[in-house]
Amino acid sequence: MKTLKDILYGVGISAVSGSTAVMVNNICFDSRAIGMDDVFVAIKGTLTDGHQFIDIAIAAGAKAIVCEELPEKLINEITYVQVDSGNKAMAIMASNFYGNPSKNLKLVGVTGTNGKTTVSSLLYQLFKKAGFKVGLLSTIKILVDDKVYPTRHTTPDALTINSYLKLMNDAGVEYCFMEVSSHGIHQRRTDGLVFEGAIFTNLSHDHLDYHHSFAEYRNIKKQLFDNLPKKAFALTNIDDKNGLFMLQNTKAKKHTYALKSYADYKAQILENQFHGQLLKIEENEVWSRLIGDFNAYNMLAIYATADILGLEKLEILRLISELENVDGRFQYYISKQKVTAIVDYAHTPDALKNVLETINSLRTGNENVITVVGCGGDRDKSKRPLMGHIASSLSNKVVLTSDNPRSESPTAIIAEMEVGVEPQNVQKIVSIENREQAIKTACMMAAPNDIILIAGKGHETYQETMGTRIDFDDFKIVKDLLNGLNK
Numbered sequence: 001m002k003t004l005k006d007i008l009y010g011v012g013i014s015a016v017s018g019s020t021a022v023m024v025n026n027i028c029f030d031s032r033a034i035g036m037d038d039v040f041v042a043i044k045g046t047l048t049d050g051h052q053f054i055d056i057a058i059a060a061g062a063k064a065i066v067c068e069e070l071p072e073k074l075i076n077e078i079t080y081v082q083v084d085s086g087n088k089a090m091a092i093m094a095s096n097f098y099g100n101p102s103k104n105l106k107l108v109g110v111t112g113t114n115g116k117t118t119v120s121s122l123l124y125q126l127f128k129k130a131g132f133k134v135g136l137l138s139t140i141k142i143l144v145d146d147k148v149y150p151t152r153h154t155t156p157d158a159l160t161i162n163s164y165l166k167l168m169n170d171a172g173v174e175y176c177f178m179e180v181s182s183h184g185i186h187q188r189r190t191d192g193l194v195f196e197g198a199i200f201t202n203l204s205h206d207h208l209d210y211h212h213s214f215a216e217y218r219n220i221k222k223q224l225f226d227n228l229p230k231k232a233f234a235l236t237n238i239d240d241k242n243g244l245f246m247l248q249n250t251k252a253k254k255h256t257y258a259l260k261s262y263a264d265y266k267a268q269i270l271e272n273q274f275h276g277q278l279l280k281i282e283e284n285e286v287w288s289r290l291i292g293d294f295n296a297y298n299m300l301a302i303y304a305t306a307d308i309l310g311l312e313k314l315e316i317l318r319l320i321s322e323l324e325n326v327d328g329r330f331q332y333y334i335s336k337q338k339v340t341a342i343v344d345y346a347h348t349p350d351a352l353k354n355v356l357e358t359i360n361s362l363r364t365g366n367e368n369v370i371t372v373v374g375c376g377g378d379r380d381k382s383k384r385p386l387m388g389h390i391a392s393s394l395s396n397k398v399v400l401t402s403d404n405p406r407s408e409s410p411t412a413i414i415a416e417m418e419v420g421v422e423p424q425n426v427q428k429i430v431s432i433e434n435r436e437q438a439i440k441t442a443c444m445m446a447a448p449n450d451i452i453l454i455a456g457k458g459h460e461t462y463q464e465t466m467g468t469r470i471d472f473d474d475f476k477i478v479k480d481l482l483n484g485l486n487k
């Protein structure tokens with residue numbers, strides 16, 4: 001049990017009814033999960049308003065209510081606390097509740113449209129190899145040093161974040177790398193955290209359904225840097241046209257990285273092969289197993305971060321050469337018949353373009369590139385024609401298919417992707433709703449030396465349709481199919 005007053009430390013309060021000296025058991029923002037003597041935080045969400053559930057929360061055992069608008073009828077035994085923002089209050093309360101765990105380790109946030117999982121997971125790998133105890137909060141999984149926990153969010157809610165940071169404190173973790181999504185910033189899931197630094201990878205088209213406009217999306221990402229403390233570092237990719245914008249109002253110490261522009265940290269790609277690339281980072285050459293221009297940026301971001309955090313430069317390079325691909329990011333399998341299948345999490349137009357350009361740059365003869373791709377349901381619709389266009393203009397053949405249709409019709413999503421296919425590319429396209437059938441078709445189309453790209457789902461091991469998730473693993477399916485076909 002904790003005193004409500006202590007949990008509220010630092011929260012901007014506009015009114016109180018009842019005593020804040022009460023002891024509460026837990027913080028909860030969902031009336032369906034409330035426990036005895038909890039404090040319920042009412043949050044205005046995207047689907048409904050938590051304020052509607054205050055009575056239900058009290059009936060289920062809540063002892064205190066934190067809300068933006070006080071209910072008309074107040075109950076004497078209940079403490080009500082009025083705040084400006086339920087989301088912000090919850091984030092600060094969550095940090096207090098768990099003893100401000102972000103202060104007891106070095107927390108680095110990674111934001112940007114693409115590359116967050118890659119950069120944060122590789123930083124985790126690198127710092128582990130350097131001998132530290134490390135934590136990771138990523139789209140794929142949460143790691144408390146070696147212990148793995150599942151996750152459904154890129155940036156979880158504030159209570160979840162702080163509960164894992166507390167576990168990291170208990171395990172003696174020194175560095176934690178976390179992905180900071182635009183939803184996370186907008187819903188203030190990361191307010192109240194003390195960051196040692198933040199990294200910006202790049203900004204392109206995504207989530208414009210949620211954020212309405214590109215400017216709004218960009219401004220939200222910038223808030224991570226605006227809120228950094230003075231002693232923190234802010235590292236940005238200045239080859240991206242929004243790179244410097246991110247640092248405009250930060251108090252933190254600014255650092256830049258780039259392949260093309262003048263920057264604090266510079267790199268060059270000397271050689272690119274299927275199995276890796278040779279990079280020149282500052283004055284030294286280093287072999288990276290991860291390929292593509294975008295991974296040169298990722299490696300440079302990692303190098304700069306490790307340098308800023310005090311690791312020795314040559315040691316960083318040695319560790320970079322040992323880093324392994326992240327699950328579902330350019331994960332490849334070469335069949336006995338020399339068909340290469342690549343599974344990649346490219347689910348934005350920019351990522352799809354990058355991965356296809358990388359594949360095309362590695363072609364040595366007249367092998368075909370066959371792309372299997374879909375777009376998620378209940379997500380940014382405006383990316384659908386763009387991804388249809390990119391897939392069909394940069395591949396020889398394309399199978400349009402489903403990628404987590406969620407509550408939408410798979411046929412309708414595919415039709416929206418087809419809109420972006422130019423007339424001269426229409427004959428390259430076949431549309432097959434069933435993703436397994438789509439992958440099977442691509443395998444049947446493939447001749448020796450051809451390359452099949454299966455984009456969009458990467459590490460995901462499910463397909464979500466109408467609220468139901470069935471097991472589905474692109475990599476396993478394509479590997480089995482290629483082996484079966486080769487018998």
Ligand SMILES: CC(=O)N[C@H]1[C@@H](OP(=O)(O)OP(=O)(O)OC[C@H]2O[C@@H](n3ccc(=O)[nH]c3=O)[C@H](O)[C@@H]2O)O[C@H](CO)[C@@H](O)[C@@H]1O[C@H](C)C(=O)N[C@@H](C)C(=O)N[C@H](CCC(=O)O)C(=O)O
Nearest residue numbers: 029030031043045046047048050053153154155157181183
């Ligand atoms: C659109 C979105 O981001 N929604 C998130 C949000 O829920 P919401 O705003 O829809 O909540 P709501 O259903 O309107 O309910 C409002 C409040 O009433 C409460 N409630 C509701 C019903 C009830 O009976 N009782 C009750 O108390 C809810 O607990 C909530 O506090 O807050 C929830 C708690 O933090 C999140 O789990 C939920 O994520 C949903 C599931 C989701 O799919 N989010 C995705 C889009 C997301 O966040 N993605 C980003 C990654 C994006 C990227 O690729 O960069 C991520 O960081 O994972």
Ligand SMILES: Nc1ncnc2c1ncn2[C@@H]1O[C@H](COP(=O)(O)OP(=O)(O)OP(=O)(O)O)[C@@H](O)[C@H]1O
Nearest residue numbers: 113114115116117118139154294344345346351355
């Ligand atoms: N620095 C980068 N720039 C552009 N594209 C990238 C970069 N790094 C990775 N990608 C591409 O984007 C895909 C997604 O990468 P990653 O999972 O690291 O991004 P993310 O930002 O974590 O995505 P999410 O928003 O889903 O969490 C990769 O599979 C690859 O195709």
Ligand SMILES: N[C@H](CCC[C@H](N)C(=O)O)C(=O)O
Nearest residue numbers: 347375376379403404456457
């Ligand atoms: N973090 C992203 C992942 C998209 C991955 C893609 N496979 C999809 O389901 O749309 C999102 O939730 O929008």
Ligand SMILES: [Mg+2]
Nearest residue numbers: 116117139154
């Ligand atoms: Mg991610």
